[in-house]
Amino acid sequence: MSLSIGSIAFDTIENVHGKRERIVGGSLTYYAYAASLFENPKLVGVVGEDFPQEIIEEMEERGIDTRGIVREKGKTFFWAGKYSDDFLERETISTELNVFEQFDPKIPDFYKDENNVFLANIAPSLQEKVMEQLGENKFYVMDTMNLWINIDREGLEKVIRKADGIILNDEEARMLTGKSYIYDAAKALKEYGVKFVLIKKGENGSMLYFNNKFTVIPPYPVETVIDPTGAGDSYGGAFMGFLEEAEEINEKTLKRAMVYGTIVSSFTIEDFGTERLKKLTRKEFEKRFKDYAEMLNFNI
Numbered sequence: 370m371s372l373s374i375g376s377i378a379f380d381t382i383e384n385v386h387g388k389r390e391r392i393v394g395g396s397l398t399y400y401a402y403a404a405s406l407f408e409n410p411k412l413v414g415v416v417g418e419d420f421p422q423e424i425i426e427e428m429e430e431r432g433i434d435t436r437g438i439v440r441e442k443g444k445t446f447f448w449a450g451k452y453s454d455d456f457l458e459r460e461t462i463s464t465e466l467n468v469f470e471q472f473d474p475k476i477p478d479f480y481k482d483e484n485n486v487f488l489a490n491i492a493p494s495l496q497e498k499v500m501e502q503l504g505e506n507k508f509y510v511m512d513t514m515n516l517w518i519n520i521d522r523e524g525l526e527k528v529i530r531k532a533d534g535i536i537l538n539d540e541e542a543r544m545l546t547g548k549s550y551i552y553d554a555a556k557a558l559k560e561y562g563v564k565f566v567l568i569k570k571g572e573n574g575s576m577l578y579f580n581n582k583f584t585v586i587p588p589y590p591v592e593t594v595i596d597p598t599g600a601g602d603s604y605g606g607a608f609m610g611f612l613e614e615a616e617e618i619n620e621k622t623l624k625r626a627m628v629y630g631t632i633v634s635s636f637t638i639e640d641f642g643t644e645r646l647k648k649l650t651r652k653e654f655e656k657r658f659k660d661y662a663e664m665l666n667f668n669i
Contacts, residue, residue, distance in 0.1 A: 370434070371609045373400050374413040374474050374499050375489025375602075377420070377438065381449035381463075382641060384456065386595050392642040393424055395446065396489040396512070399599035402646035403606030403633045405431040406654055408613040410606070411480050413437035413499075417445035417468045427647070437477055441468040456597050476502045483507075487609050488532070489602065490514050493524035500531055508618065510534040512605055518544050529561040536567045536605055551576065552583065565623060567608070569601050577627055584624055589635035589661050596641045600634040603646060607633035632657050 375397030381390045397414045404410040411434040418440065425435050446469035449462040474495055481503060488496040488511040496511060509532045517525045518541060525545075529535055535558060539551055546557035551568060555578035558566045565579040577584040608630040615622040632654060639645045 370409050370411055370483055371404060371485040371487055371613050372411045372413070372476075372480050372483040373397060373404070373487040373489055373606075373609070374476075374495070375400060375487075375491055376446055376469055376472075377414045377416050378446040378448055378469070380447075380598065380642060382452075382596055382598055383450070383462075384452035384596060385454045386641075389596075389641040391447070392644075394448065394599060394642055396491070396599075396602045398643055399602035399637065399646065400487065400489055400606035400609075401428060401433045402431065402643050402649075403603035403637070404610035404613075405433050406607065406633065406649065406651055407610030407629070408432075409434055410610070411437060411483060413474050413476060413480070415439050415441055415468050415472045417441060417443045420445045431647075437480055439475075441471075443468045445469075450598075452597070456594060474499055474502075485609060485612060486510070487605060488512065488528070489605070493517055493521050493528045496528045497524070497531075500528070505531075508533050508612075510536060510605070510609060512536050512601075513541060513545075515541055515544055526561065529558070529563060532563050534565045534567065535561075535563050536569065536601075536608070538569045538571070538601060539573075542566075542568050552578075555583070567623075567627065569604060571597075575604070575627055575631065577623060579620055579623055582620070584620075584627070586624075586627055586631060587665070589631055589657065590664075591635050591638055594638045597638050598642065599646075600637045603637040604630035604634040606630075628658065628661065632661060 376395040378395035379391040380394035409432040444467040447465040451460045485508045490512045511532045542554040546554045548554040555566045568576045574587040608626045611626040611629040636645050
């Protein structure tokens, strides 16, 4: 089973479709619900005293291993944001780190045998702490964001050099490498020593750079986008979830994992927060996977 370390939060989200206050979010939450379609992901995170126990129980009912989630005195991480009507811009209204500000991830002994590790969007210093606890003989895939590129580029670059793969969006790839052409950015990221670079391009799909070759796949066409929050995190969850099912990690399995990420993230954006992911079934996924393959007219 995969192991993931990230944030659990309450989100207030406002967009053209309405407003939802204090719904469950955070990179780890989206990752977990997406990955749980294919495996039983193990989580390391922190919540406050205000986090409902029934949400933890809901996760466990989905096969998510929550034993690594600790409850600390204080309030859970909170974020509030507002999207433009076309979803191309997002304004952060409020960020309250609360218990997440002092988050010091401790990997339980019963998680240390897991081979596939996803370092979700947290500070590079925390990602490095996880690597130090688990050692070198793991398959590390990491995420990041523009905040860490701006305030801790040195620490971020240090973590990338230790990772096997990096998943980030096109804006972050350009910012981190200084390359305006996305294919040049992918090549520059590969020079850090990672085995693969996966760049998410939103409504333009995603791109993989592996073994000096590019693979580009389109998004699944969703007629009405309700909320894009967490789409990238759920992409990562489905991506890693498939790799847990795969016997080995190679060009073919990485490509299929991209499709898994694409399909699951297309469900995420159909409702606010994690609401669609919570209800998503493997049967629904398989149907959309088949529709996607037929749409592209190729066999995976």
